[in-house]
Amino acid sequence: MTTARALVVDDIHMSYGDFKAVDGVSFEVAEGEFFGILGPNGAGKTTTMEIAEGLREPDSGSIELLGESPFPRNLALLPRMGVQLQASAFFEKLTAREQLETFGSLYGVRSARIDEMLELVGLADKAGTQEAKLSGGQRQRLSIACALVHDPDIVFLDEPTAALDPQSRRNLWDVLRAIQDRGKTIVYTTHYLDEAEVLCDRVAIMDHGRILALDTPARLVRDLDAATHVILEPTSMPVTEARALPGADNVAVDETSLTIATRRPAPLLAALAERGTLDGLQVRTATLEDVFLQLTGREYRA
Structure with missing residues (x-):
């Protein structure tokens, strides 16, 4: 179909x-x-x-x-x-209601529809509030x-x-x-x-x-085929030991974290579990933002 x-x-x-x-x-x-x-x-x-x-x-x-x-x-x-x-x-x-009534009048919308839309966007309790007194999020929902x-x-x-x-x-x-x-x-x-x-x-x-x-x-x-990043406390293990772990492709360490890049996360995580170093561990996989930056670049756009 x-x-x-x-x-x-x-x-x-x-x-x-x-x-x-x-x-x-x-x-x-x-x-x-x-x-x-x-x-x-x-x-x-x-x-x-x-x-x-x-x-x-x-x-x-x-x-x-x-x-x-x-x-x-x-x-x-x-x-x-x-x-x-x-x-x-x-x-x-x-007011929020009057704004909707004005727009709706262009299409012959009935008052019941106005109530329905105020309820849908979470503004039923703000129906009598002037638009200028709504918060930014409320104005966006009214729009x-x-x-x-x-x-x-x-x-x-x-x-x-x-x-x-x-x-x-x-x-x-x-x-x-x-x-x-x-x-x-x-x-x-x-x-x-x-x-x-x-x-x-x-x-x-x-x-x-x-x-x-x-x-x-x-x-x-x-399709990006990006590495998975396993993030540990910087004192969880020596860098040399981290580099020797199965699946570790690259290791970086700074004052706040030890990060292991891998394309085979399963054996790496299993090895970390055996060492009892899973406390505080974070796993970061690729996101749409990584795809976006790879395609459009990282330079600042005015």
Whole structure:
């Protein structure tokens, strides 16, 4: 059985003068999928999203959104898509409920739907609070509620957890999971690699306007074939003894830890267990962040 496609991006290009913001990007997103677009600053993520949403016309290439072209502005698609931009603007002095009622009125949304959305994003107890008095995390959740109030089939979220504290980020993860559980398709960008690894069914890693890798987070990590790092207390054993352990490929020690890199963790851990040196031991395997850094480099991006 073939899964229906919510979004098809085919060889899109977009330049601003001599700068190629998007340079031959292609991907598909299945209905109900949580799809992430990752990349450093200036990679082309937001431009790609804006083209997919129909906000920009690409120089070349094509977009198929829910079976139709989103550009020029397709009025038939507007009720079926929700968009949350990087910077959200709300109406001054309106409460959370009034903000949602205003957005919902554009689509003929009933008041029961407003209550449902406030409950979904955890703002039912803040319904009468003015937007300016909400915390950063609460405003982000309100912004997502505004994008969902008309019950769209596909939702575009551009860095929805940016600048949030860890607790607010985790709370928002629950909201995003609840959205997908309702059968919605989610396309989003983020700088948080741990977040993408947890939430996304598949991710595309972009840089310099191109997609460098596209797969499930687990497969991208597995294909990296990176070493496992076993971290011990620095005084747990001499460096010479650590280097002689079965499976030890490289050993590094500093004031806080002794780290053994290995591609055969099982015999190494067994040997450490025999020596009774498992107390305080940490095992670090490769993550999506390792894949990201290998593909895009470690240099600072302004």
